[in-house]
Amino acid sequence: MQHNNINVSYENEPSRDPDFTVNYKAPFNAEPRQDVLVQQFITPTEKFYVRNHAPVPDIKGESYALKVDGLVGNPLILSLNDIKNKFEKVTINASIQCAGNRRTMMSEYKKVKGVGWGIASLSTASWSGCRLRDVLEYAKAFTKNEGALHAVFWGLDFGCPEDNGKPYGSSITMEKAMDLDGDVLLAYDMNGEPLTRDHGYPLRVVAPGIIGARSVKWLDKVTVSSQESESFFQRRDYKIFHNGVNWDNVEKYWDKTPSLQELSIQSAICIPAPNSTLYLPFTITGYATSGGGRKVERVDISLDGGETWDYAELMGEDKGVCNKYWSWVLFKYTITKLPQLQNKDHQKIRLVCRAWDSASNTQPKDVKDIWNLRGVMNNSWHFVDITVLNQSVKNKL
Template identity: 50%
Template sequence: GAPYPVFTRQEVGQHRSLAERVWVTYRGEVFDITNFVELHPGGKSKILLAAGGALEPFWAMYAVHSQEHVLEILRAYKVGELSPEEQSQPSQGDPYSGDPPRHPALKVNSLKPFNAEPPAELLTENYLTPNQLFFKRNHLPVPAVDPASYQLQVEGPGGRVLALSLPELKRRFPKHEVTVTLQCAGNRRSEMSRVRQVKGLEWGVAAISTARWGGVRLRDVLAHAGYEEEEEEAEEQHVCFEGLDKDLSGVAYGASIPYRTAMGREADVLLAYEMNGEELPRDHGYPLRVVVPGVVGARNVKWLGRVSVSREESPSHWQQNDYKGFSPAVDWDTVDFTTAPAIQELPVQSAITEPTPGATIPPGELTVKGYAWSGGGRGVVRVDVSLDGGRTGSGATDGQGAAAGPGLGLAPVAAHGPCPPRRRRAGHRLQGRGRQLQCAARHGGAHLEPAGGAEQRLAPCPRHRG
């Protein structure tokens, strides 16, 4: 075909709005993306940040773009090339160069921003996930926070702002510890995608991890700032959090939880500075993060900078236009985020971590491991196991039975209350709000003794007999 016209950067720079048309450059080529602006999955305001200039510095920040299907979209809008003398890009600093080192065992879903999960087989090695293996879900570069100058801003009633340094927080408020399982809303999305293509990171079964968190209670801090324990209008209010991680337009990660979740009499929402007895690691929100037992990972704001109370939920993109659930009939053309509630509690979840799908199983005794969680901080009362894809279940309870076969599956049943004390005494360490299948995690799981042919017999875990 005919060669493309050649433009200077200055000419490209004159196209920075829908009225003047929107042009961008990428690797020496010029694109008129005006017609794509409204279609951009990351939003109109984001894509317009690059209007009239180069995409590279933005795409370095949002590496979701380094996929062939994104480049294909771009190619369709090519209108020209940059003059050769203008093609060399001044080298851009990598916004992720300050990210901390990570454990090599992690299975990386996305490097920039960093999103990774432990191998499933390592997840159920321990009830508490070691910090280095705990799944990591960042939307932006990890901010570098100086602990000496760090101050948490807490907006009190009437707008008065209280600033609390780290030593002040530790000195003023009693320390609490809570064992909490965090789960990302996208956990097991790769399996959903096998049923029907869904958008987002392709998580396996391990975007879920458990830690013992130490810190101060959010309700103590809010009470200190002047808020009442449970207010009359509590139903309508929200506690909003802002992270110190900001995108290129200066917008911080944010989320909110209902006021009663934070201020209820039993509320154990933490502002955590410790994780499994260690200082909070940088990837997990150093120096301070929110931990909301039983609530989707997205509301557990890391690198916490500011807390406020509002009649509205957090205005953040991640509260308003992400982390919401829809019926299967809704697609990206019909989705309306404004009418859907933001996810708070997640439903029941369970998965087998060993054997892994497709594994060849030798004859003889087989140990099966997995986890089950009830969602919303409730206790797990029963775990059903099926050898035939769910047509029949063995009705195993307390994680005492599990079996391997073509349709091997676990299904937890959530209790509507705290876990019964009887079970706790029976050696099932069920404190905390998310619970892993303790029997599996700590005693090597239940045991399956194939009895020949298609018949398989389940035997309870020997350490749980009686």
């Protein structure tokens, strides 16, 4: 296959779950069915969404080496065994979410450019590895006052068509990288097993609380720098513009618009599916997330399109600490009666959810208010239109 005059081969891709909704075949981008997504707090590895930018590399663990360079006093080349044996093993539960989650719904309002994602381009796993902080300290990374402002990551997934065949790259701030409570990992295990190829074997970044684009897979090198990554995906992608920016004038906005880091507050209804026909009682199930480790405090549910609200029941971790909530919460809300249905055969209703976090952030009502050229960070109220049949209709059948 050829992209932009670059020969890219997808002949050695790993096997995938046949139930995935495939949004793009090459590179492979797919999400689980939304009803499957919320079946468990920890997503089974084979159901974890996949976001790739190039062919999946086939790397042998025994020959793997991580480079650490840049503004460091002790440049490193570490084998996988070095990473496992020299540094403390840490395990965290964390969700990873694509900045393009719910892009398709934004595009339905006004066309955007990017891989079309539904509501399931996020998943939650138990990640194990060493702290990035520990590796950078071992490398004697320079301080902020010495110009060390960014941790720049490069992957081994050569062939990114958007970036002239270069491997995928991205960066986070050194403030996040060196924060003991920031929990940035160089992960080698996922759900208690070695990473799979699709999820970054043998080593990947897990930078919780920020967009998934910064959690670089198949990690090749970490460079401590005074500048953020020069990668296309840092400088010319994953940025949010106001709605006056289009492809005719975007060039003057790229450099003055900051690269996305922390995720915004988000929620979505996964069950029931849009346009379902149901009898009472039934249960609404979905997820909610926030960025920066902020706790999801509540999820509101409306049965009348957002006119009135009630609280959903939340199911998640109670860490009892501030800004260390890296995982989603799942929510449910059971509807046992609809007064307006009593004298009708059926009732069409609009289910709506919105979440609030510990900083009192909540979701905007309308997608039109946050529409942007790249279709990122769509966290408008999520709604599902359904039809509820009167039980008396069912009894007559």
